[in-house]
Amino acid sequence: MINYTEILKEEKMKLFKENKVVNWHEHIWDDGSGKLNEELCDCFVEAARKAYMDVVVCSLPVSGGEPDPDTIKRKNDVIAQAMDRHPGFIKGLAFVNPGYSREAVAEIERCVNELGMIGIKLYNQYFISDPVLHPVIEKCIELDIPILEHAGKLRSLPNVQPFLSDGTHFAKVAEKYPDAVIIMAHIGGGGDWQWQLKAIADYPNIYTDISGSVYDEGIIEQTVHYLGAERVLFGTDGSFSQGIGKLLAANIPEKDKIEILNNTKFARYLERGAK
Secondary structure, X not given: OOOHHHXXXXXXXXXHHOOOOEEEEEEOOEOOOOOEOHHHHHHHHHXXXXXXXXXXXXXXXXXXXXOOHHXXXXXXXXXXXXXXXXXXXXXXXEEOOOOOHHHHHHHHHHHHHHOOOOEEEEOOOOOOOOHHHHHHHHHHHHHOOOEEXXXXXXXXXXXXXXXXXXXXXXXXXXXXXXXXXXXEOOOOOXXXXXXXXXXXXXXXXXXXXXXXXXXXXXXXXXXHHHHOHHHEEOOOOOOHHHXXXXXHHOOOOHHHHHHHHOOHHHHHHHHHXXX
């Protein structure tokens, strides 16, 4: 019996099946006791493989507040466990809290040099342009690793994330640190994404990923228009179907879609990961 559903799926997913797919924005979770949730991790990996992903870059951030160095170390150890469980498929980003400056720099060194992680993840503890981040950014430049920063331009009040970095904060950092490699997270994460694109358009060391559940008409097309495909990364951030669907449906050349799926400017980071 012919399974037409499978045939249709294979045809629609041909772009993913025939090209390398690197997902630069995903998360792995712990089990509440500080250990990797292995069942959830394995389920996640199975789903990613079925979607023809070849590499998934994961982190375990703490949203808001001032997570202490011990908490952060436990979170990063969970990512290391996931990397060990699925070597080569899961790559890690080290989460740090820049408020603990000396400890954050030491944790980046540990995660990169000892655990084989390939970048860092920052959340909303501080604006990315806050001077408290300078030692962290300088360490990332020294180690030649990218910075993935939670971002957004909210359009409603009250602001539930008072230190949420928007495009203007990224632009300030890019001006001060042109050698830093910065990813403005999830252009499809909500808020005024058009405003965001305009704010970072003139800064070639700022990239974005397409993750987020928003799939407004034109979001991929305008992102490529303002930044060029070489400054765009594939990502899903928990929204597989939206991330895949909006790229497949985007009215851009196939070569641009292929570049987004495996951004060649970031290939060296994948090669460096020891796990």
